Amino acid sequence: MSFFELDGLTKRFGGLVAVDALSMSVDRGEIVGLIGPNGSGKSTVFNCTMGRYTVSDGSIHFDGREITDAKTHEVVEHGLARVSQESNPIDAMSVGANIKLFTLPNSVTSLRGGASEKEIFRYAARLDLENKLHEQPDELPHADVRRLEVAKALATEPELLLLDEPFAGMNQQEIDGLVEKFEELRDEGVTMIVVDHNMGGLMRLVDRVVVIHNGTKIAAGDPEEIAENEQVRRAYLGSSEAM
Amino acid sequence: MSSDTQTGGPLESVADGYNDRFGHLFGELNGPQFALLIGSLAVLLVAPVWTSLLGVGGLLRTLALASIWAILAMAWDIQSGYTGYISFGHAVLSGGAAYTTAMLVAHVNPDLPFLVTAPISVLAALVIGLVIAVPSLRLRGPYFSLVTFVAGLIFYQLTYAFSGYTGGELGQRVGRIEFELAGAQVTTFDPVTRYYVMLVPMLVIAVALLYVARSNVGMILIAIRENEEAVAAAGIDTTKFKIWSFVLSSIPMGVGGVLLAHFYGTVNPLNFLLVDRSIEIIAMAVVGGMSSILGPIGGAFLVIVLREEVLGVFGVTGRWVALWTVVLLVLVFARDGLFRKLWHVLGDWGRIDGGDDE
Numbered sequence: 001m002s003f004f005e006l007d008g009l010t011k012r013f014g015g016l017v018a019v020d021a022l023s024m025s026v027d028r029g030e031i032v033g034l035i036g037p038n039g040s041g042k043s044t045v046f047n048c049t050m051g052r053y054t055v056s057d058g059s060i061h062f063d064g065r066e067i068t069d070a071k072t073h074e075v076v077e078h079g080l081a082r083v084s085q086e087s088n089p090i091d092a093m094s095v096g097a098n099i100k101l102f103t104l105p106n107s108v109t110s111l112r113g114g115a116s117e118k119e120i121f122r123y124a125a126r127l128d129l130e131n132k133l134h135e136q137p138d139e140l141p142h143a144d145v146r147r148l149e150v151a152k153a154l155a156t157e158p159e160l161l162l163l164d165e166p167f168a169g170m171n172q173q174e175i176d177g178l179v180e181k182f183e184e185l186r187d188e189g190v191t192m193i194v195v196d197h198n199m200g201g202l203m204r205l206v207d208r209v210v211v212i213h214n215g216t217k218i219a220a221g222d223p224e225e226i227a228e229n230e231q232v233r234r235a236y237l238g239s240s241e242a243m
Numbered sequence: 244m245s246s247d248t249q250t251g252g253p254l255e256s257v258a259d260g261y262n263d264r265f266g267h268l269f270g271e272l273n274g275p276q277f278a279l280l281i282g283s284l285a286v287l288l289v290a291p292v293w294t295s296l297l298g299v300g301g302l303l304r305t306l307a308l309a310s311i312w313a314i315l316a317m318a319w320d321i322q323s324g325y326t327g328y329i330s331f332g333h334a335v336l337s338g339g340a341a342y343t344t345a346m347l348v349a350h351v352n353p354d355l356p357f358l359v360t361a362p363i364s365v366l367a368a369l370v371i372g373l374v375i376a377v378p379s380l381r382l383r384g385p386y387f388s389l390v391t392f393v394a395g396l397i398f399y400q401l402t403y404a405f406s407g408y409t410g411g412e413l414g415q416r417v418g419r420i421e422f423e424l425a426g427a428q429v430t431t432f433d434p435v436t437r438y439y440v441m442l443v444p445m446l447v448i449a450v451a452l453l454y455v456a457r458s459n460v461g462m463i464l465i466a467i468r469e470n471e472e473a474v475a476a477a478g479i480d481t482t483k484f485k486i487w488s489f490v491l492s493s494i495p496m497g498v499g500g501v502l503l504a505h506f507y508g509t510v511n512p513l514n515f516l517l518v519d520r521s522i523e524i525i526a527m528a529v530v531g532g533m534s535s536i537l538g539p540i541g542g543a544f545l546v547i548v549l550r551e552e553v554l555g556v557f558g559v560t561g562r563w564v565a566l567w568t569v570v571l572l573v574l575v576f577a578r579d580g581l582f583r584k585l586w587h588v589l590g591d592w593g594r595i596d597g598g599d600d601e
Contacts, residue, residue: 050476076478084476090469093462101466102477104459108487111458156478 001061003028003191004160008058011044011215018044020215021058026160031182031192033206033223037236041215042195043085046162050082051075062160073106081158085165087145089137095148096133099123102155115155127151127181143174150181154190161185163194179205203227211235254278269450270457275589280537287442291435300434302552307438309547310445311506314499316527316539321452322492323525324533325461326485327468328380329388332395334520335375336368336493337500339398343367344501345415345510350408357422361501368497369490376489380482395518402512414511417504431505441502445540448495452536455491464488465534526570532580541582546570 002025011019019041026032034042047053049060051072059068067075089098103115124130127147153161167175182205196202203223211219213235219226226232254274262271294302315337323329343364347355379390402409420431420440431437455461463484466474474481504510531542554562577584
């Protein structure tokens, strides 16, 4: 069994089938792109994985465990973390405290656990935020808020990182910087699934691409193959989005 | 972190000594904040002396009562103030404990010692807290608050429905506190002893709750209030922590309920379960400054002293109108609470930020 595996994953909202019997697998150390036009079901796949949505059918396995019906905090404890499309830092807490929150033990009797200031500095430094630990999230520029989201996810020491549109709202220079960070993470052994509707920024980062359209897998392969794939082009043209 | 930004002086060095030893446990203070805390503590500890010197011995009763309400306001704060799941029915917990004491004394054995009835009553508050918390904490926003509110109404009506046991509107006598401590007889018939019997538990609970509030647990509870989903994404079981906040709240609520029962000597629905009592607890916490533990203590003393000593000039019912008007004014003009404001003023004065959460 692969490191991460979706088997016939289905999510229905009433009559709407958002994800339709999707199967895919990811091996340890890979970076896999999950792409598709807006509304194709990419974020729903992540929401099902993270226990935010209940799964209608099929199963999700991670690192030899079934996590189909696990709660969010259990999924995170098993070593999965997600960077959401929407940034949601806690504005009442400093950048450093936001990172620290993600290192706290899930125990009501652990009063003084969590990362030390040195460790928090290190987590922040991975995303070049070490000089902003005492700032409030709402004072940060957009790209730093996005970086904070990644730093928080990394502070849970994940083995598999789900990145949901990590480059949204960034300029080319910021995208390049973040891609470099992800490449460093890959070298450290973190497996990643990256969702994006825009294939541009993704193609040089990922080893493999899975394309979904209307909740169904329509293509899979290496980035070059996918760029040439006629069905993928049609899916994107149909939704009038550029690749 | 604090020493290089200080202006110096003996007050600052004492505060720094505190910061080095306890700052990481309870939050760092600057000189003026430290002075406020130590000064208030000293004033409370020697209250029997200065009240008798000033010829205002009656004030001791008010301060004893304020100590009990401070317990209730802090207990509400660690649950509602910190998690943002606002309970409108917290009097059920203190009332539950008070009625447990009353039922034990009235129907089991009138000679049951305080040291037996008190722990059982606190346990009862904890059980009631969990019975309310476990099913209702799944609800969000106004629905959770409504459940706690309705639970309060049910308890209130139950005391009338079972008036054969509870004594209905008249309530049930529980008498004063009498127990032996290190060979000495402690009884609340004596006003000075009664004062300390109310004050000491308040101080112990304040230290305990401050310790928890300034720990990981307090940080997680605040984070739940701000963004529950982000807390779950951090690998933390928010349901578990919300229930824990009810445990942390129910136990001091039980202690406060037992003390209040013996303070009045009678447990009746009006003084313990009427919905006004729940709202008063909230008002004290909000007037002082919620989610700070210390703020609600200040709020409780301010509200009780106003009600018992100052606003009496407006008459028996007029004082309530005046009191709620004061609360309303604070809500409109100083939403973060009077004592939080004072704390920040003192903090700016000493040019470092104090042990606040926000």
